[in-house]
Amino acid sequence: xxxxxxxxxxxxxxxxxxxxxxxxxxxxxxxxxxxxxxxxxxxxxxxxxxxxxxxxxxxxxxxxxxxxxxxxxxxxxxxxxxxxxxxxxxxxxxxxxxxxxxxxxxxxxxxxxxxxxxxxxxxxxxxxxxxxxxxxxxxxxxxxxxxxxxxxxxxxxxxxxxxxxxxxxxxxxxxxxxxxxxxxxxxxxxxxxxxxxxxxxxxxxxxxxxxxxxxxxxxxxxxxxxxxxxxxxxxxxxxxxxxxxxxxxxxxxxxxxxxxxxxxxxxxxxxxxxxxxxxxxxxxxxxxxxxxxxxxxxxxxxxxxxxxxxxxxxx
Amino acid sequence: xxxxxxxxxxxxxxxxxxxxxxxxxxxxxxxxxxxxxxxxxxxxxxxxxxxxxxxxxxxxxxxxxxxxxxxxxxxxxxxxxxxxxxxxxxxxxxxxxxxxxxxxxxxxxxxxxxxxxxxxxxxxxxxxxxxxxxxxxxxxxxxxxxxxxxxxxxxxxxxxxxxxxxxxxxxxxxxxxxxxxxxxxxxxxxxxxxxxxxxxxxxxxxxxxxxxxxxxxxxxxxxxxxxxxxxxxxxxxxxxxxxxxxxxxxxxxxxxxxxxxxxxxxxxxxxxxxxxxxxxxxxxxxxxxxxxxxxxxxxxxxxxxxxxxxxxxxxxxx
Ligand SMILES: Nc1ncnc2c1ncn2[C@@H]1O[C@H](COP(=O)(O)OP(=O)(O)O)[C@@H](O)[C@H]1O
Ligand SMILES: [Mg+2]
Numbered sequence: 001x002x003x004x005x006x007x008x009x010x011x012x013x014x015x016x017x018x019x020x021x022x023x024x025x026x027x028x029x030x031x032x033x034x035x036x037x038x039x040x041x042x043x044x045x046x047x048x049x050x051x052x053x054x055x056x057x058x059x060x061x062x063x064x065x066x067x068x069x070x071x072x073x074x075x076x077x078x079x080x081x082x083x084x085x086x087x088x089x090x091x092x093x094x095x096x097x098x099x100x101x102x103x104x105x106x107x108x109x110x111x112x113x114x115x116x117x118x119x120x121x122x123x124x125x126x127x128x129x130x131x132x133x134x135x136x137x138x139x140x141x142x143x144x145x146x147x148x149x150x151x152x153x154x155x156x157x158x159x160x161x162x163x164x165x166x167x168x169x170x171x172x173x174x175x176x177x178x179x180x181x182x183x184x185x186x187x188x189x190x191x192x193x194x195x196x197x198x199x200x201x202x203x204x205x206x207x208x209x210x211x212x213x214x215x216x217x218x219x220x221x222x223x224x225x226x227x228x229x230x231x232x233x234x235x236x237x238x239x240x241x242x243x244x245x246x247x248x249x250x251x252x253x254x255x256x257x258x259x260x261x262x263x264x265x266x267x268x269x270x271x272x273x274x275x276x277x278x279x280x281x282x283x284x285x286x287x288x289x290x291x292x293x294x295x296x297x298x299x300x301x302x303x304x305x306x307x308x309x310x311x312x313x314x315x
Numbered sequence: 316x317x318x319x320x321x322x323x324x325x326x327x328x329x330x331x332x333x334x335x336x337x338x339x340x341x342x343x344x345x346x347x348x349x350x351x352x353x354x355x356x357x358x359x360x361x362x363x364x365x366x367x368x369x370x371x372x373x374x375x376x377x378x379x380x381x382x383x384x385x386x387x388x389x390x391x392x393x394x395x396x397x398x399x400x401x402x403x404x405x406x407x408x409x410x411x412x413x414x415x416x417x418x419x420x421x422x423x424x425x426x427x428x429x430x431x432x433x434x435x436x437x438x439x440x441x442x443x444x445x446x447x448x449x450x451x452x453x454x455x456x457x458x459x460x461x462x463x464x465x466x467x468x469x470x471x472x473x474x475x476x477x478x479x480x481x482x483x484x485x486x487x488x489x490x491x492x493x494x495x496x497x498x499x500x501x502x503x504x505x506x507x508x509x510x511x512x513x514x515x516x517x518x519x520x521x522x523x524x525x526x527x528x529x530x531x532x533x534x535x536x537x538x539x540x541x542x543x544x545x546x547x548x549x550x551x552x553x554x555x556x557x558x559x560x561x562x563x564x565x566x567x568x569x570x571x572x573x574x575x576x577x578x579x580x581x582x583x584x585x586x587x588x589x590x591x592x593x594x595x596x597x598x599x600x601x602x603x604x605x606x607x608x609x610x611x612x613x614x615x616x617x618x619x620x621x622x623x624x625x626x627x628x629x630x631x632x633x
Binding site: 011012013014016017020021024063111112114115116117118119120121249305313314315 | 330345367368369370371385388389392393395397399401402403404405406407412415416417418419420421423425464468
C-alpha cells in the first residue's frame, strides 16, 4: 500500500480535478474564512478571560513580581493552545466526514462514476486521489491555525514538541475520519445516507468523551476501587488498565486530553511506569496508541474502499 | 475470414428474480456497425453494461477480442470506448478540461494532449465550444463530447447506448455521418436504439432484442432477404393483355391476393403477394414473358424495417 503512494500522486487527474473544483468555487473560500474567524473569536475570548483572571491575581498579589507576570503569560499560552487544538479536533471530525461522504456516491448520483471507473485509472488511484485532495484541504485547515499556535509558543507554557505533536495528531485524525468517510461513500446509496452513516459514528464518539471521562473517574475513585478492585491480582489489574488506556486513546478528544496529562504528569512523551491498583504498570502515551490505531484503521478503510471500487456490481 | 471481435454467449441477467436478459447469443465482426434494436425495457442497456464491464452477468459469457470481460477487465476496458445513454459531467469544467481530465485517466502524457484534444474536438465539431462549461452544452453537443471522450484512448470498439435519442433530426443525420466516418477509420461500432429508422443505411448488422431474448440477428441484407419470404409484386402491362397475364399467374401456386386496375393511360396495374424465393421470382417473370404478356414494369416492394420489426416481434408482448 505504501509503495502505491507515488503512483497515486504522479499525474493523478482525480487530484487535479478535485482540487480545481474545490478551489474554483466560493465555498472553500467562505469555509476557510469562517474557520479563521471562529478561531480568532475563540482566541480573543480566551485572551480576555485569562487576562482578566491574571489582572485579579495581579491585584491580589499587589507586588506584581516578574514571576507572576511570567506565569500569567504561560497560562495564556496554554489556554490558547488547548483552545485551538480542541476547536480543530471538532472541525476535523465534523468537516472531514462531510467532505468525504460524497466522494464516490456523488459521482454515482451525477452519473459520472461509470465513466471514471472504466478508464485506465486504477481503483487505488481513484480512492487515493480523492483522499489526497481532501487531506490537502484538511491540512490547510490545520496549518491555517499555526499563527495562533506560534503565539501560544511565544507566550510560553507550551513546548515546541507539543505543537508539532498536536499538528501531527490532527492530521492523523483527519486521515482516520476521511478514510472512514470515503469507505462509507463507496457503498452508501446516496450522499445523504453516507452523511448519516458517518455522523452515526462521529457524534456518539464526540458525546462518548464525557462518558468515558466519567467512567474513568468512577473507576479511579477510592469508593469504587475498594468495593470491587481491592486485592485485585496483577493480570486483571493490568488488563483493566490497558483496556481503559486503549479506549481513552482511540478517541481523538480523550486521546488529546490524556496525552497532555501523561506528558505533564510523567515528564515523558512516550513511556512511563505508573501505579494502578497497587501495582506499577508500564504504559505508553495515549497518542502513540492513537497513532498506531488510526494508521491501521485508515489502512483498513482505504483497502476496503479500493476493493469496493474494484468490484463489478450486481446492480 | 472475418474475425468476431465481440462474442456474447448465452448471456443472462436477472434482477430480483426477473430476467432482464434471457440467454442471448450473438457476435460482432471487426469493422461492423451493429445496430442493437429493441423496444424500451428489452434489455439493451443491461447487455451493454455487462459488455462494458460495469455489471455482473447472472450467467453466460462475454468476450472482447478473445478476452472475458469479467476476467480481463482492464484489458477489455482499454479496448472499449463507451457512451452511456445518460451521463453526467462535472460542474465547473470546460469542454477542454473535461477531455484533458479523461486523457489523464488514460495515462496520456500531458505533452500529447493538446494535439489529441484539438483533433477530437474537430472530429465532433466542438472546436468553437472548447472553453465553454460542459453544463452549458446542448444535448446533441454533450452527446458529441461524450463520443470524443470515448475516443480519447483510441479504442478499437465503440459502444453507444441510444446515441440518437433526444437528438433533433438534423443532429441525428450528422451523428450518423459521424459514425460512418468512424467506421472508415477502422472502428467497430455497436449502438443501441429503439428506433428502427436508425438502422437503415447505417448498420452492416442488426440484432433485434425483445423482452430479453434475441428475435433476429445477422447481416442486414441477409436478414431482409430471409424476411422477404412473402413479398408484394407490382406489374404494369402494356395494352389490353390482362386475361393472358391473369392466366399465367394462376399457374403459380405462390401467387395470392391478385388485384388489378386500369390506369389513366389505359394500361393495367397488377398487384399480388408472392411467397417464393428469388429463383421463383425470376421463373415467374420468364413464364409471363413466354406467355406473351407485354410487361411494362416489374417492381417488388422491399419490406421496410418497420414492417420487418413488427413481423419479428409479432405476438411477443413485453
Ligand atoms: N438496476 C436494475 N434493477 C432492477 N431492474 C433493472 C435494473 N436495470 C434494468 N432493469 C430491468 O431490466 C429490464 C431491461 O432494462 P434495460 O436493459 O434498461 O432495457 P433497455 O435498455 O432495452 O430499455 C427492464 O425491465 C428494467 O426494468
Ligand atoms: Mg436503455
